[in-house]
Amino acid sequence: MFSLVLKYEFAAWRRSYVRFLMVIGMVLLVGCIAVALRLPIVSDLAMILPVLAILALPVSQFVLVVVSYYRSLYGPRGYLAHTLPIPAGTLYAGKLVAAMTELVISAVLMLAAIVLTSVALDVAARNMPFSGLRQVLRIIASIPAIGRWIAGLGLMFLISFVANIVSIFFAISTGSEARWQGLGIGGPVLVYVLLYVATQLLTIVLMLALPLGLQIDMTPVVLAEARGVIAMPQLQIVTGNMLTAFWDALREPNPLVSTVGLGSFLSAPLTGVVCAWLTVRSIRWRTSLR
Amino acid sequence: MSMDDIIVRTAKLTKNYRGRPALNELDLELRNGRIIGLVGPNGSGKTTLLKILAGVLADYSGTAEVLGLRPGLETKAQVSYMPDCSYLEDRMTPNDALDLFADFYTDFDRRRAYEMLLAFRLEPTQRLRDMSKGMREKVQITLVMNRAARLYLLDEPISGVDPASRQLILDSILRSYSSESCLVISTHLIHDIEPALDEVVFLDRGRVRLAGNAEDLRAESGGSIDQLFRSLFQSEAAGLRELGATAERPGFISRR
């Protein structure tokens, strides 16, 4: 059943998005060619096209994910989605996995667009293709312990990103329940705002309540800057009362060393799990189509 | 005749839309082996009732049961529901829609559905967004009527289509009839479907105004159901007191 749901999610995605992707591809291509040709004035102006295409890829995909979740479940098409004998959890999981996959695809396409644009710039500067890109990669590779940083930041980004999509889905599903129905599209928006405020409060509470912190020491960054290279800050996990640490930092700010309560990192996965559960429950028992 | 099963049961079913009742303590029992006309003026609660039974409207009070269960996942596999809106994606073709139903419903007869599409003179590979409203309705009725469900809920299935297609729809309704299932058709075009009905439920402001076997109602009122409907709802003040006795009967009892 899950794979069947995925199949139809991707079929709908293909039907609604591929044509738009082709338009973006054309814009990118025309822009890159114009840049590479080094025509007076035109080439400078044309640079806007690849930039637009690179930005449009993730943004349009994100909008599509949000809009199609709403329309397929709470617009007229919801009458189909909610009468098919699909368990609510399966339907939800299918939509979530499809959305994440589509967003990953758009991220990959965005990277490809960046590479293409950099090649166009290389050609325009009469350099070897990929030379600009190689230079950027060389700088990144020179940063000490960069692998771990990329992995850590990537994981954090991924978690907060999934949590974000989950909370948007939650806001749409909950905001479409009968009690918010009078507000129309305002229902989901209001629920999202309320959820956002609640999440922020939870983040602060968790940050201060958990006796674990992440000490961020900026000294290596400053030292490296003086030598004209790049380095990442030094991290260390510390224990202690985060509330007092917070007060100390307020009273005697240290420009180089700061401590962040580790609890704050729990907020996103926690709200994500709760929201996902509530969303499935909403789809299962509280759908009220207009 | 097979065993009498209660397919639909509601008790004190109530649904309010911002304070205005769409269903008002509705008591109803619908049994298998019957084609039932659900009639009533606009706003009498027909669509709301079908939505609740189909499981797309959860915010109600009172009891609603389909095959003894609260409408949900288990009942959806047994219910074939056609809403009064276009619920298929614009970019789909009838063929895509047939595939979808074949994938999700084990009781869907794809071959028979395809034949019905052709009988409706629909192009299986034309996109729905290039079709008229009536054509899209035909696609939906094709999907819904080619399942072997226990309960069919058709919300205004004939109002948007031409007379020739109405006949095809009626045929498909009669063809899908089985002694195991119950078919509910909401409509205000009673005249066209009257001979196909076993029983009629008149809804008025969220309550059953009058219900019974179609032949009996005709015999009692001395006219067609269509005429009965008009007299019930158009001349409220007219001397219809004698029908009041029937209307008082709780719920919906077949007198066969």
Added chain:
Amino acid sequence: MTGSFDADRPIYQQLAHRFRERIVTGYWQPGERMASVRELALEYGVNPNTVQRALAELEREGLAIAERTSGRFITEDEQLLRTTKRQLAEEATREWAGRLRALGLDQAEGARLATAVWTDGHGQTKENNA
């Protein structure tokens, strides 16, 4: 749909009447196996239970005989077919006579008219509704 139905009489009675006409005119032959309820319902565009009710009427009259397993058959009782035909004819005549009487015609005028119309060949209307 095979014809529409009058609003003032139960459909099953009208249906039974049409079935009788088919039987006595031989459209359905004696001993012939009848179509299924579903087929008849589709042909006449009526509810299957209404067909069932009309058939029950025929069975009670002996015009149709239900066999437990093999279906429903038209009677081969020639005597019954004859009396039924006679009944239908009488019924139609009574109706006709009543209308003429309402128009103020007497029996002799009615009989003359009947003979004239019959020989014109206009008499054979609605013999069966097939």
